[in-house]
Amino acid sequence: MREASTRLADTLSARGVTRRDFLKYCGAVAGALGLAESAAPQIASALEKAAALKPVVWLEAGSCSGCTESVAQADSPDIATIVLDILSVNYSETLMAGAGYSAEEAKAETVKAGGYILIYEGAVMTGWDGDALVIAGKKGTDDLKEVAENAEAILAIGSCAVDGGFVSQYPNPAGATGVQSFLNSVGVKKTVINLPTCPVNPEWVVAVVVEYLLLGRAPEMVQRTQSDGTVLNFPKAIFGQTVHDNCPRRGHFENGEFVSQFGSKEEAMSYCLYKMGCKGPQTYTNCPVVRWNRRASWCIESGAPCIGCGGLDWVDNNAPFLKRMSDMQLKGALGLGNVQPGSVAAAVGGVAAAALVAHGLGMKAAGRVGDGPPMEEMKAYDRKRGTKKGGDQ
Numbered sequence: 001m002r003e004a005s006t007r008l009a010d011t012l013s014a015r016g017v018t019r020r021d022f023l024k025y026c027g028a029v030a031g032a033l034g035l036a037e038s039a040a041p042q043i044a045s046a047l048e049k050a051a052a053l054k055p056v057v058w059l060e061a062g063s064c065s066g067c068t069e070s071v072a073q074a075d076s077p078d079i080a081t082i083v084l085d086i087l088s089v090n091y092s093e094t095l096m097a098g099a100g101y102s103a104e105e106a107k108a109e110t111v112k113a114g115g116y117i118l119i120y121e122g123a124v125m126t127g128w129d130g131d132a133l134v135i136a137g138k139k140g141t142d143d144l145k146e147v148a149e150n151a152e153a154i155l156a157i158g159s160c161a162v163d164g165g166f167v168s169q170y171p172n173p174a175g176a177t178g179v180q181s182f183l184n185s186v187g188v189k190k191t192v193i194n195l196p197t198c199p200v201n202p203e204w205v206v207a208v209v210v211e212y213l214l215l216g217r218a219p220e221m222v223q224r225t226q227s228d229g230t231v232l233n234f235p236k237a238i239f240g241q242t243v244h245d246n247c248p249r250r251g252h253f254e255n256g257e258f259v260s261q262f263g264s265k266e267e268a269m270s271y272c273l274y275k276m277g278c279k280g281p282q283t284y285t286n287c288p289v290v291r292w293n294r295r296a297s298w299c300i301e302s303g304a305p306c307i308g309c310g311g312l313d314w315v316d317n318n319a320p321f322l323k324r325m326s327d328m329q330l331k332g333a334l335g336l337g338n339v340q341p342g343s344v345a346a347a348v349g350g351v352a353a354a355a356l357v358a359h360g361l362g363m364k365a366a367g368r369v370g371d372g373p374p375m376e377e378m379k380a381y382d383r384k385r386g387t388k389k390g391g392d393q
């Protein structure tokens with residue numbers, strides 16, 4: 001069997017990627033991990049050995065396949081794609097060429113051998129006793145339990161796998177939920193590494209896999225609590241700071257220079273998008289640092305407010321996306337209900353939250369921002385039209 005490093009070198013060269021480009025990419029991965037760029041050669045070496053070290057089982061459940069698409073970037077594969085290609089992805093419903101019995105056999109053999117990384121995309125569909133999602137005649141919930149029990153590491157990629165994402169939004173008839181919440185409920189004691197956003201940023205997937213291969217353990221984590229009380233773990237280097245902390249428009253925020261209308265002069269001058277609904281202050285991701293699409297740009301740089309897809313319960317909490325909230329939507333992040341700014345400061349007691357609240361109140365007092373849309377009224381209307389959570393339509 002050929003060496004994994006030769007396989008990677010061949011694949012890179014066949015796709016026109018030079019060794020220099022590859023090392024540059026490894027430097028960017030180091031950045032995403034919060035390491036110095038001088039760690040690039042170590043990262044390159046870990047990637048070269050990756051195929052020999054760990055197989056990957058990639059399960060997909062209730063989702064739009066956007067995370068697979070994000071990682072595969074089928075139209076123009078880049079180095080991240082090649083790196084993920086080179087990992088021994090022994091099973092992936094969406095990407096693998098094999099199908100039917102041979103595909104299921106490949107998965108069964110990998111699970112039996114153990115020592116693999118489980119990458120899980122999409123929400124866990126618990127509705128109708130697990131019949132909401134059946135793959136190869138098996139309930140998706142049984143499949144996840146079995147594959148997770150024997151996995152060496154579990155990555156939940158994309159918001160749906162983290163806490164149910166958009167699939168779990170009210171009224172959630174199919175009982176969609178996140179991987180950690182589901183595993184806790186069936187007594188599988190494993191810590192899931194959560195990588196939210198909708199879809200996931202492929203560079204984070206590579207960065208976490210690389211760190212796992214380099215150090216043989218999960219990265220340093222921060223914890224946040226889902227609305228059902230589940231404590232979730234997130235890599236600190238990626239999800240330890242808010243979008244707002246690193247946003248290039250932050251100076252305009254501090255100066256009270258806001259866009260109030262798309263197409264305006266203020267928009268052309270790249271003023272702060274807070275009044276247009278930006279959820280950067282309450283969303284913990286390093287999107288401004290790692291960026292998207294091969295580091296070409298990212299949401300706010302391309303002129304769109306952050307809609308908070310890296311947060312918890314993000315659709316219920318943040319919609320309508322392009323309106324500023326009249327209350328702080330911190331349900332998922334802090335394990336609280338939707339609360340008014342003053343009570344957030346009192347309940348959390350955190351310097352950052354209090355400062356943000358004070359800042360928001362100050363801006364309101366100065367007449368810089370209005371009350372926002374009638375969120376509670378709109379949500380009450382939606383609730384009245386919906387059906388019971390987890391029930392039949």
Ligand code: SF4
Nearest residue numbers: 247250272273278280
């Ligand atoms: S509110 Fe949004 S656009 Fe404004 S500085 Fe914060 S993250 Fe950037």
Ligand code: SF4
Nearest residue numbers: 287299306307309310
């Ligand atoms: S900047 Fe905000 S909306 Fe854009 S990907 Fe990051 S968390 Fe999601």
